[in-house]
Amino acid sequence: MANMWSGVEKAIRMIKKMPRVQITNVKDNTSKGRKSKMRRGQHGGDKCGRGNKGQGQRNNRPRLGFEGGNSPFYLRIPKEPYYKGHFLKKEYPPFSLLQLQRAIDLYRIDDSQPIDLAVLCNTKLYQMDVDLRHYGVHLTEEGFDLFQAQINIEVQWASEAAIAAVESRGGVITTRFYDPESLRALVNPVTFFKRGVPIPRCKLPPMELLDYYSDPKNRGYLSDPDLIKKERFELSQKYGYSLPEVPYNEMLLLRKDPRQVFYGLQPGWVVNLRDRVILKPKDPEIKQYYEDRLEAKSV
Amino acid sequence: MFSTVARCFLRISLSSRGDAGITVRKAGYKSRYSYDTLYPKSDFNVTDTRELSKEYYPPKEPSQELPETETQEEFNGYIPEGSLEFKYTLSGGPGGQHVNKVNSKVQAKFHINSADWIPAWIRPRLKEMEKSNITKDGYLLVSSDKTRKQYLNKADCLERIRKMIWTAGVPDPPPPSEAEIMKKLIKQMKANEVRIAEKRSQSLKKRNKASASVRFIQKKGF
Numbered sequence: 001m002a003n004m005w006s007g008v009e010k011a012i013r014m015i016k017k018m019p020r021v022q023i024t025n026v027k028d029n030t031s032k033g034r035k036s037k038m039r040r041g042q043h044g045g046d047k048c049g050r051g052n053k054g055q056g057q058r059n060n061r062p063r064l065g066f067e068g069g070n071s072p073f074y075l076r077i078p079k080e081p082y083y084k085g086h087f088l089k090k091e092y093p094p095f096s097l098l099q100l101q102r103a104i105d106l107y108r109i110d111d112s113q114p115i116d117l118a119v120l121c122n123t124k125l126y127q128m129d130v131d132l133r134h135y136g137v138h139l140t141e142e143g144f145d146l147f148q149a150q151i152n153i154e155v156q157w158a159s160e161a162a163i164a165a166v167e168s169r170g171g172v173i174t175t176r177f178y179d180p181e182s183l184r185a186l187v188n189p190v191t192f193f194k195r196g197v198p199i200p201r202c203k204l205p206p207m208e209l210l211d212y213y214s215d216p217k218n219r220g221y222l223s224d225p226d227l228i229k230k231e232r233f234e235l236s237q238k239y240g241y242s243l244p245e246v247p248y249n250e251m252l253l254l255r256k257d258p259r260q261v262f263y264g265l266q267p268g269w270v271v272n273l274r275d276r277v278i279l280k281p282k283d284p285e286i287k288q289y290y291e292d293r294l295e296a297k298s299v
Numbered sequence: 300m301f302s303t304v305a306r307c308f309l310r311i312s313l314s315s316r317g318d319a320g321i322t323v324r325k326a327g328y329k330s331r332y333s334y335d336t337l338y339p340k341s342d343f344n345v346t347d348t349r350e351l352s353k354e355y356y357p358p359k360e361p362s363q364e365l366p367e368t369e370t371q372e373e374f375n376g377y378i379p380e381g382s383l384e385f386k387y388t389l390s391g392g393p394g395g396q397h398v399n400k401v402n403s404k405v406q407a408k409f410h411i412n413s414a415d416w417i418p419a420w421i422r423p424r425l426k427e428m429e430k431s432n433i434t435k436d437g438y439l440l441v442s443s444d445k446t447r448k449q450y451l452n453k454a455d456c457l458e459r460i461r462k463m464i465w466t467a468g469v470p471d472p473p474p475p476s477e478a479e480i481m482k483k484l485i486k487q488m489k490a491n492e493v494r495i496a497e498k499r500s501q502s503l504k505k506r507n508k509a510s511a512s513v514r515f516i517q518k519k520g521f
Binding site for chain 2: 144161224229232233237243245253267
């Protein structure tokens with residue numbers, strides 16, 4: 001009787017009886033198929049996949065890129081000035097207002113709390129790689145017309161229209177620098193805490209970025225708040241919207257200290273997720289170091 | 300108030316549900332570069348901009364408005380909310396579905412005579428300058444479909460209105476003094492003399508090129 005059904009039909013009958021696929025009943029394939037590194041036996045041994053005689057067998061191949069004597073590809077192509085120093089340039093992968101609004105609407109971002117890089121990376125909607133010289137998030141103005149949320153957002157780069165969009169809804173936007181070590185902590189806080197290292201104190205921006213983060217037009221975190229107020233007002237005049245009357249809201253005015261990486265956590269603390277405990281340094285010198293108040297020792 | 304704001308930060312409570320149940324707590328992490336050391340006198344409440352509009356546009360009584368001929372008060376660029384009426388329509392030109400469906404063209408309109416945010420002496424000059432854009436009722440119309448985005452076109456409209464007012468608000472140059480008039484006259488006369496001398500010399504050159512008989516005739520005055 002079983003031979004009446006085809007393979008497909010048998011499979012369908014089986015699936016109907018099985019429980020639904022869930023996170024709890026899904027398992028990796030075993031690594032039985034992995035080949036052993038040691039080249040032994042009839043099929044792995046003898047010449048061990050190296051062939052007969054020659055450079056291949058005798059470990060005497062020339063350097064990578066060598067083409068037997070003719071001009072190699074990597075030397076034939078001329079250099080172009082437009083990509084000079086590309087490996088040194090900082091990049092800011094974009095995140096648009098549209099994406100932000102969508103995330104807020106779908107409850108993937110809580111707009112009743114300050115939004116920073118850690119929040120964005122935790123949603124997994126935004127990815128960045130510190131190893132590729134990504135220095136943070138660039139908030140772009142796509143979705144200006146649809147943006148509605150009133151938020152307190154901290155980004156690393158913001159276009160003028162993006163700033164206008166956030167402020168026209170009564171929100172607050174700040175641009176803020178993080179050095180690569182702090183970025184690694186922010187991009188994946190759980191992995192960072194699991195390392196068991198103290199939270200770093202964030203470095204100040206390098207010379208080429210100091211102007212950007214000290215400029216109230218960019219809402220830089222190192223700029224004067226009084227000037228930011230003026231720029232806020234002037235931007236509203238430029239784009240023709242009226243600044244909404246915002247009642248005093250502590251959440252909107254929340255700001256991290258320039259040396260602080262996480263909201264609510266100080267540099268120097270070690271967060272133990274497993275035991276749900278925070279370890280704080282007691283030594284006064286270490287505390288002073290993390291507050292950047294270390295006095296030079298007199299010899 | 301600002302000191303509490305500057306020192307304010309959140310404490311993330313590690314709840315079992317995994318989402319951050321955050322409570323606000325004022326506490327004291329302050330590095331050497333904390334905000335109250337960098338800017339001790341600044342107000343960190345950036346959302347409070349009520350005082351600023353008064354700076355740019357102090358409320359005036361009607362009696363304070365001086366007649367057109369007298370004051371030369373400059374336009375500071377401030378356009379109060381509600382003083383312009385905006386209309387959003389479809390832009391023309393190529394652009395496919397976007398230009399056919401989206402109201403990206405912006406038209407701004409305001410009544411010049413009742414615009415008290417423009418200094419009184421500039422208003423008649425503006426009317427004269429932009430008479431081609433003014434309706435019979437006295438409304439100045441400025442429309443823009445320069446970009447693909449409505450908010451950028453709106454900004455363009457505002458920019459153009461401000462430019463118009465500033466160009467209209469360029470003060471007349473002062474009348475030239477006696478010395479200046481004299482100087483100009485002398486210059487003109489000198490230039491004229493040079494021109495005439497040049498003309499005479501050119502004429503002489505041409506005459507010298509002519510043949511002997513022609514020169515004879517010219518000399519005798521036939």
